[in-house]
Amino acid sequence: MFGSKMERNFINRMWGICVLLGVLVSQTNALSxxxxxxxxxxxxxxxxxxxxxxxxxxxxxxxxxxxxxxxxxxxxxxxxxxxxxxxxxxxxxxxxxxxxxxxxxxxxxxxxxxxxxDFCNSSSRVHFTLVLSGVCMSVAVFLKRIM
Structure with a gap:
């Protein structure tokens, strides 16, 4: 699927960073x-x-x-x-x-x-962690293509 071991390690690290960012963003002590x-x-x-x-x-x-x-x-x-x-x-x-x-x-x-x-009880709101995950995945795919 991926060419070299270095590319697989890079993709795995990007996934790890995306998951970590998603957890940090969604786990807050106090909400607005x-x-x-x-x-x-x-x-x-x-x-x-x-x-x-x-x-x-x-x-x-x-x-x-x-x-x-x-x-x-x-x-x-x-x-x-x-x-x-x-x-x-x-x-x-x-x-x-x-x-x-x-x-x-x-x-x-x-x-x-x-x-x-935060502010999830509005009438129309995009779920921030889903957007963040999508951005992380897009960056990972883009960086893989330029390598």
Whole structure:
């Protein structure tokens, strides 16, 4: 597959560096997350306000919640509301494994999605460690071709 032993050693070292960089980037003690559609010091902080999403650091996890409730206004009349919020989890006792965890109740539905990368609870975000891995692999292939 690869020509010489020196080329194989080079490729193996590049893979090792890429893995090490990915681990170092993804393993941080404190995360930064977005917060919105919550109350901060008694005032609402909506996601779609002119202030936008609040950036918070010192989090153990980032959380995005989706809540749907059914309100019964009158007989046979049901009002459905949906709400999405973003939070910084600062207490380790509330953390769950990465991914979404649904919970249904008699009056609605809630899904809590936990993630463990900086600002991962935004609406659209590229996963940084995947991008870093792709860049490392591209550099390794490029350097192999010029050798």
């Amino acid at each position: 997350c977005y917060q919105c559609n919550i109350f901060i010091r008694g005032s609402p902080w909506p996601c779609d306000s002119e202030r936008g999403m609040k950036e918070v650091s010192g989090c153990h996890a980032c959380l995005k919640t989706f809540t749907r409730t059914y309100l019964h206004n009158t007989f046979h009349d049901q009002l459905r509301t949906s709400y999405e919020s973003r939070l910084c989890v600062k207490s380790k006792e509330y953390m769950k494994e990465a991914g979404c965890h649904p919970h249904e109740t008699g009056s609605g539905y809630m899904k809590r999605c936990f993630c463990y990368d």
